Amino acid sequence: EAGVTQFPSHSVIEKGQTVTLRCDPISGHDNLYWYRRVMGKEIKFLLHFVKESKQDESGMPNNRFLAERTGGTYSTLKVQPAELEDSGVYFCASSRTDLYEQYFGPGTRLTVT
Amino acid sequence: AQTVTQSQPEMSVQEAETVTLSCTYDTSESDYYLFWYKQPPSRQMILVIRQEAYKQQNATENRFSVNFQKAAKSFSLKISDSQLGDAAMYFCAYRSFVGGTSYGKLTFGQGTILTVHP
Numbered sequence: 001e002a003g004v005t006q007f008p009s010h011s012v013i014e015k016g017q018t019v020t021l022r023c024d025p026i027s028g029h030d031n032l033y034w035y036r037r038v039m040g041k042e043i044k045f046l047l048h049f050v051k052e053s054k055q056d057e058s059g060m061p062n063n064r065f066l067a068e069r070t071g072g073t074y075s076t077l078k079v080q081p082a083e084l085e086d087s088g089v090y091f092c093a094s095s096r097t098d099l100y101e102q103y104f105g106p107g108t109r110l111t112v113t
Numbered sequence: 114a115q116t117v118t119q120s121q122p123e124m125s126v127q128e129a130e131t132v133t134l135s136c137t138y139d140t141s142e143s144d145y146y147l148f149w150y151k152q153p154p155s156r157q158m159i160l161v162i163r164q165e166a167y168k169q170q171n172a173t174e175n176r177f178s179v180n181f182q183k184a185a186k187s188f189s190l191k192i193s194d195s196q197l198g199d200a201a202m203y204f205c206a207y208r209s210f211v212g213g214t215s216y217g218k219l220t221f222g223q224g225t226i227l228t229v230h231p
Contacts, residue, residue, distance in 0.1 A: 031217055048218055056218060
């Protein structure tokens, strides 16, 4: 069974540009989560999808961040326009139900210069 | 809001010895889950062990065990017979379970880097 995959593994963009991160969950996992770790701080929750619906988006920092999960399969997280403080590692995780273990992807390291 | 604190930014242990990583949390909820996740260098984060708050018995997974003290809101991880492959960043995490509903989001601590010396 393939694990959670994320693309790209690393992205370097300039302030003001747009970046789109992608997450492919484990097949059959209805729950998909986005987290990020900024500047060596703790990993923070961004949002939670159940299939294509946003179950909880309480962690989204502001309206520069847009997450989608069309068709309930892969998800994208767009940052537009990117700011310096958006630099960090963005993790995606998936689980079969919200009671089950979350399987994490390798993360996307975003650097905004 | 719940908070999770890992007060040890770094720990080290000799191979084959035992090490304990500390974690405390703050919550007003009575039901919840606690987890330890491990992230080896340049690899994905994986679940090490999980504890349901309603269970008094401490969880154990092979060489990994926890000391769950609900009243003290403490959840430490003990690694016995440490191996080189245990070297990683370890994260303590909390997940709510309120009114029979599990809230999927995890609240993480800051992480502890564990170094294992041969």
